[in-house]
Amino acid sequence: MAGTPTTTRPVHDLVIVGSGIAGLSAAVYAARADFDPLVIEGPEPGGQLTLTTDVENYLGFPEGVGGTELIMRGRDQAERFGAEFVHGVVEGVTLETRPFELRLSDGEAVRTHALIVATGASARWVGAENEDSLMGYGISTCATCDGAFHRGDDVLVIGGGDSAMEEALFLAKFADSVTVVHRRDELRASEVMVERARNHEDITFHWNAELLAVHGSREAGVTGATLVSHPNGYPKARIDDGLEVEREVVDTDGIFYAAGHVPNTDFLEGTPVDVTLSGHVETLEGTTTETTVEGVFGAGDVIDPNYRQAITSAGTGSMAALDAEGWLDRRSERATPSVAAGADD
Numbered sequence: 001m002a003g004t005p006t007t008t009r010p011v012h013d014l015v016i017v018g019s020g021i022a023g024l025s026a027a028v029y030a031a032r033a034d035f036d037p038l039v040i041e042g043p044e045p046g047g048q049l050t051l052t053t054d055v056e057n058y059l060g061f062p063e064g065v066g067g068t069e070l071i072m073r074g075r076d077q078a079e080r081f082g083a084e085f086v087h088g089v090v091e092g093v094t095l096e097t098r099p100f101e102l103r104l105s106d107g108e109a110v111r112t113h114a115l116i117v118a119t120g121a122s123a124r125w126v127g128a129e130n131e132d133s134l135m136g137y138g139i140s141t142c143a144t145c146d147g148a149f150h151r152g153d154d155v156l157v158i159g160g161g162d163s164a165m166e167e168a169l170f171l172a173k174f175a176d177s178v179t180v181v182h183r184r185d186e187l188r189a190s191e192v193m194v195e196r197a198r199n200h201e202d203i204t205f206h207w208n209a210e211l212l213a214v215h216g217s218r219e220a221g222v223t224g225a226t227l228v229s230h231p232n233g234y235p236k237a238r239i240d241d242g243l244e245v246e247r248e249v250v251d252t253d254g255i256f257y258a259a260g261h262v263p264n265t266d267f268l269e270g271t272p273v274d275v276t277l278s279g280h281v282e283t284l285e286g287t288t289t290e291t292t293v294e295g296v297f298g299a300g301d302v303i304d305p306n307y308r309q310a311i312t313s314a315g316t317g318s319m320a321a322l323d324a325e326g327w328l329d330r331r332s333e334r335a336t337p338s339v340a341a342g343a344d345d
């Protein structure tokens, strides 16, 4: 039954929404500074790194480190300093009044003086026909989670960035063939990843092509796909422009989306926190994680349309904690009347 959320907790100094590497880094810093942060884990605890294989470019791990291991270590580190973690998904927030109030999907309300939004980003769906009904039934956004179901299969990977290369390389361990379907004829991925994928004998590329429709059923899984292509790329946009494109139906046993991510900012809709056209939380000019609401800070992929690396997310997480700590300190100084010099004891 819908109703007024029940407040069962005291007002926190600092709540961090999101438990990916940005949220964890913020939690380590804030807990170490004795701000007792509460971390609300969100729908995908641990964030995107738990869906990846090896992280090779995180400083300090010359042999690479597993994404999940990195996250587990970060969480242990935050807990060691006293950060508290709760399962929960934030559905709405009230930021116009203080303390801020967060409404969780289980009906609980959490109140806090300062808030760090580290909600990250989720896999982008490409808008193919039937993707709604077949997501999780042969369409996947995570090769490391679902790749092993495709031993001996022929699969498609949609996208042309580092994630697409990584997914293709991972899937090639199980699948007979992996076809990367990319909407242009030039990859966005880094040179090293492109080289690895191009040199793999089981990986091929379908250039200037997009996924129009997925065929299959929940019972049978994915059985095929309709691809469209155009010599100048972006075939779906050509269809929208009324141009002719080539269409082909291919047999496939699985489709993996690796078409980038969209920031998770839905819960901020209607609040005074400004969000950019791309859906990212806007931070104020200069080197800061402050948002358009005093006391609300952003960290990680949710504020970052450019870098989106594990190490930069961890970096902005620590920045957000330092910014929040400074703000909380200034706020408590303002709230505590100073003892006038020379006043009586």
Ligand code: NDP
Binding pocket: 056, 057, 124, 125, 126, 127, 158, 159, 160, 161, 162, 163, 164, 166, 183, 184, 187, 188, 210, 258, 259, 260, 261, 306, 307, 308, 309
């Ligand atoms: P990117 O945004 O880099 O790439 C997304 C890809 O998907 C692009 O090639 C894009 O095409 C394509 N795409 C976007 N929307 C659609 C659509 N609607 N239909 C079809 N194709 C679409 O995202 P990634 O997740 O690959 O990478 C994100 C960040 O994470 C990057 O900074 C990357 O370097 C990093 N990363 C690093 C890894 C590593 O170093 N091991 C591994 C994975 C990610 P187009 O190119 O035409 O825009």
